Amino acid sequence: MASSRPRDLQLNENGRLRHFLTIEGLSRDLLIRILDTAESFAALPGRPVKKVPLLRGRIITNLFFENSTRTRTTFELAAKLLSADVINFNIGTSATSKGETLLDTLRNIEAMHSDMFVVRHAQSGAAHFIAEHASPRVSVINAGDGRHAHPTQAMLDMFTIRKHKGDFTPLRVAIVGDVLHSRVARSQILALNTLGVSEVRVVGPRTLLPSDARSMGVHVFHDLAEGIRDVDVVIMLRLQNERMDGALLPSEHEYFRLYGLTDERLENAKPDAIVMHPGPMNRGIELDSAVADGPRSVILQQVSYGIAVRMAVLSMAMQSQADLEVEA
């Protein structure tokens, strides 16, 4: 039997989001729907009681095979603000064969009646694997798999961009740094192109850009000043030392000298350009502290918006399970 492709797996018969594994194959309308839904959740923190009872009685399990404080915490907070109950599993990546271990873990947690898994794993495709094998009553949200995808991070970045820039279509966006190892960049490029921005650029040394970059619908630059010239948004990526096998870089110092974002270099971008970073950021390697803490940095807003975007994705995926209940 042929295994389902991502686009089939992610949507149910009514075209609703059942799993959120990758931006690939999702329509512009669906991405906009996620952003609009997040917009209504973004207003909640201003209230005395920040929770709403939308997912009361549901159980959401954070299944983290790879460490992440920020992503796990914001997913947990998002679930709790929707009144769901949250279980956290932090399972260190083991050297044992992936398949069986993962399936065993999955069956165990299914037996705990979880309605949704939020999965982070160092292996590309892990969330897909779980979604393919999970029971029909469980939704899977990808919270980052290997070098493949990190769709909720991309959507919170889109949300941040829309908050500051409004319309996507006239925008030029530069993604700077370690694109090769970055699942965030991959998801961002897909989201930006689906939302119809005018231009997506990737900027970095040859060793840190994927060889097939052009086929991803981006313009490639190796010079930072050139690459960010007249852009509306500069997205800095973290140097992912933990994913680098060989010597791709001479040194961090050398990297900063060539690709570190400073106030002076930021002059090349549009005067109202915003600076983003998915975190955790390395000050003095990817960007100067003056930029990170400066007026154009929206890095902390990204974290706050991440909660609203994750609330949107969790509630939309739970809604697709409601379709099952209606049919039953």
Add this chain to the structure above:
Amino acid sequence: MTDSTLFMEHEAIVDLIDGMAEMLRKHIADRDLADPVVVGIHTGGAWIAQRLNRLLELAEPAGLLDISFYRDDFTQIGVNPQVRPSQIPFDLDGRNVILVDDVLHTGRTIRAAMNELFDYGRPATITLVSLIERSGRELPIQPDVIGLSPPLGLSDHIKLNGPEPLSLEIVHPPQPNS
């Protein structure tokens, strides 16, 4: 095919709301409700709340509740991506709240609205005002002030359009073989 009939036009609805404001004024005096605040339920209730707020000449602006996140039928209808954030521009603790909706039917909207109100604070009292009251209650919720209680078929729906002009429309269910 669904068909609908116009039930009431703008001027008549405005007259109804004027009458409701009179009854509400009396209710407030009888019950000795000091410094009341008006809160309307999105969308129709909010339009009526604005008018009542003006007619009662209250100092504070009317609040707005969007109860989408509090509905008990989330599993059936899901999240509407266009939820407007609720706006309660005053402290609700100890206040006399006048809660305004357009159509009181099952009572579930009001239950959800009261749940949300209590997430903002602990009102001293809640007075329920509805332009239309109809049969079909599923919860023990009754209005204090109503505009009109028209006889409707069980499966008929009545709907307020607006805000300018306001109109009330009765939507009839599809007829078999038509």
